[in-house]
Amino acid sequence: MSGETQGKRKFSRRDFLGLATIWAAVISGFTVLAGVFRMTKANVYYEDSKKFKIGKPEEFPIGTVKQLDEKRVFIFASNDGLHAITSVCTHLGCIVAATDWGFQCPCHGSQFNSDGKVIAGPAPRPLPWLEVSRHVDGNLMVDASKEVKPGTKVKIYL
């Protein structure tokens, strides 16, 4: 009889409730934390898409240098393919101008060669090259949120 009582005490109602409470607290704590971390990055932002179409390949014959003011990129088409370089200076964000030898920033005199490499001035980083891809409808797209290795060119005439 006493054994029975002891057996019950080993895992009494009180123990069960206590354990259940602790585990419930732990699980919900982790869930809440996971939710909080999930919220630090929004699914979508209140801003223009970083990924945008720039036109059909036919619009970029070899030798083209095109500056898209609103999108803040330069598009270059050469024999090797097409590439996009940002026009935002890595120093303080002025818009650089294309020159014969590369890029010149009007604000603090930073100069970049035609690959975007810093050759003079206060700019801390080279001008990033941006990812160029093709949309299913045939248009070319630039994704300003994705940098690619300088020298990466996309063959546009498949």
Place this chain on the structure above:
Amino acid sequence: MYQRFYTALLIVSSVALFIFTLMAGYREITPDYKSYKSEYRDLFRSKATGEFMKKKAESIDFSVQQVYLGKLNRIDRCINCHLGVENPLMEDAEVPFKMHSGNYLETHPVAEFGCTVCHYGQGRATNAEDAHGTDRETHWDWPILPLKYIDSACAQCHDQEMLAENGADRVLRGEKQFVEKGCRGCHKVNGIGGVLGKALDGIGTQPRAYFPMRYVQGDKTAYTWLKEHFDDPRSIVPESEMRIVLLKDEDADLLTTYILTIRADEMPRDYRRIRTGTQEVPGGEELYKMYCIACHTTGKYSVYDEIFKRTIPAIMNPTFLRVADDNQLRRFIEDGRANTQMTDWKEDAAGLTDDEIGRIVEFLAKSRPAKRGKLFGRSIFDGDTARGRDIYETRCALCHGEDGMGGKNRLGISLVTPVVKEADPEFLLQTVRDGREGTPMIPFGSSGINLSDQDILDVVGYVRTIKPTASPKE
């Protein structure tokens, strides 16, 4: 006993809460658009040929996508389910994966225009019900526009010429209905038009709550409301006095298309393609249609109107025009007829300019017979009103009423109005003598009832002294 009950209640409710929490969590991580995306990916895979397309099919982004349109103050997320709008492989796919029809997206890229600027609906929603907003429970005021009215969206930016050239002619055909059925006879637009109906400015963007939906059969949207209301106004608004002037179902759709273009907002200038050409000046006939035809129809016959509960006079009746000269006609139009539905159309009331009224008068006068009636030769009323009263009661009261007000169930029109009081003597005297051909007003002179000229003088003299009674509309 009680303790047991509450314990059971606690356990059951805890379990229920737990299940609901799990379900909420599950819904959060599996939004509707994700299942559309996986369905689309399967379809894309099956259609894709070539390495590039196959790679595209595999690289579909399952996170929520949107088109941000700062200039249009919109964010459209339709592309999370309508995944193939720009994909040429999806030309024959079913909605929602179908490619956009026509070449509209070439000139209206999704990235610049989004979807809701033409199709309406709730762009930010991420499930079909809220996005389409057709159901009233979604509380979205501008639900997705049915394709039969889609032309109306084009008119936000394009002028009439472009609409005609590029297949949005339903707007123009609707406008033709609007003009030719005389809608502006009762409804003001831009401050010009009659006063019997509601002004229509901004009706195309009016929130859904402003439309009484009680009797609407189809979707409870403004579009259906307008359409069904044009089919039969009194089935939607029982007390409506609107005249049914449409002939076919199709016309109601066209008119709805046009009405939806009368909007309270304007697209940003960058988007508009409206050439400001010189507007054509409408001629007399066009103006007659626009403002008069809804009530006066052809103008040849006077008809008892069941809705207005009074007789509407025949204003192009030759016998009327024979006695009413241009000045008289102009006065009728400018000042209207007090106590009837005929509003005063002058510029500071219903808004027609002197010039426009002139053109309407000119149009009416075309039906005037060359031969004028025999003149009475009186310039003042000097009849014996007591004698006139006797004659009125025996001869006139049956149609015009003892009170002279015309109105309900009476063939005659109201005589107790300023236009009768102030009318030219010749006009009144000749009207009584010669009657109105084609109307119930028979000649009371020698060619009909055979009253003497003196009798007519007396009765007209009496009519001019009748005072309006209290409730003129009944």
